[in-house]
């Protein structure tokens with residue numbers, strides 16, 4: 001197909017990739033011009049965070065281990081106060097999207113540079129998008145102040161991510177790339193990254209299922225996550241992300257699992273309206289039908305495929321549908337109530353699209 005006109009924004013960010021690349025942390029903190037780093041993590045990843053703090057020695061201001069999903073405003077405020085009290089001049093976020101999100105909330109307020117060390121495949125480290133939850137409502141926004149200045153991708157740190165979470169997190173990443181391929185502001189550079197990212201994850205996830213310690217597969221998966229996260233940060237998302245945001249926010253469903261279950265159905269919904277994107281997704285996953293290929297990748301690797309299996313009630317599907325139809329947004333196929341309701345029913349039951 002001939003190249004159409006497009007706009008491409010290049011984002012200034014430094015990426016250090018490779019097994020063992022955590023060893024470059026002190027050098028990277030120095031390159032940011034920082035002297036005292038506050039290390040952020042969830043309570044579950046305290047040990048990894050302490051290792052990071054140990055590596056920084058006198059350049060570690062402390063460890064704040066209270067990151068949780070969806071960045072409650074109270075936690076963000078507390079982390080900002082701790083950063084200020086300890087005289088931190090940068091934050092190191094080691095963990096998944098929840099920890100990176102806490103780093104972003106600190107950066108939004110203080111302008112502190114963030115160095116992210118992602119240990120899942122969610123991709124938040126590559127986006128200027130932040131989310132903060134206040135009084136039960138998650139507000140999201142976009143500000144380049146929150147974009148991590150440096151990202152260290154060390155696949156060795158993702159070895160401990162349980163297989164099921166690795167598979168769902170990997171499909172969460174695929175979702176960014178898949179929707180990027182049919183974005184209204186898509187461009188050929190992001191398309192390349194999207195297809196390559198999906199392919200890398202498509203080959204990595206079955207290998208990780210076979211062995212969580214497969215170093216090559218962990219490298220492939222993190223590389224794919226980087227590419228897919230870059231797509232998320234550069235072009236607009238559509239129906240799939242809106243549905244997942246609604247389901248996660250209103251019914252408190254787990255982030256990566258929700259993405260994994262909904263994606264095949266969102267792709268089936270958009271298939272006829274975005275045939276070129278579907279062809280690229282299918283090609284990256286080894287051919288066939290894009291929606292079915294994603295469904296099979298999840299099911300065959302032990303991920304959940306039905307919303308009813310992750311705590312969604314059938315009686316809530318009507319409300320979820322109504323939310324998804326609010327605030328119209330760009331999507332290849334117009335939002336049609338009956339078809340969206342059927343999509344949700346299929347996702348709830350876990351039928352193969």
Ligand SMILES: NC(=O)c1ccc[n+]([C@@H]2O[C@H](COP(=O)([O-])OP(=O)(O)OC[C@H]3O[C@@H](n4cnc5c(N)ncnc54)[C@H](O)[C@@H]3O)[C@@H](O)[C@H]2O)c1
Nearest residue numbers: 042044070096097098119120122124127129158160161255
């Ligand atoms: N702003 C953005 O651009 C963006 C993008 C993607 C996700 N997000 C947000 O990120 C959150 C989800 O992030 P997530 O899916 O990465 O999950 P998460 O960060 O909530 O992590 C889930 C759990 O896995 C643990 N974990 C992470 N890596 C591990 C490892 N290597 N070994 C063992 N345990 C590990 C974490 O400590 C946590 O307990 C959501 O709130 C979502 O909205 C934001």
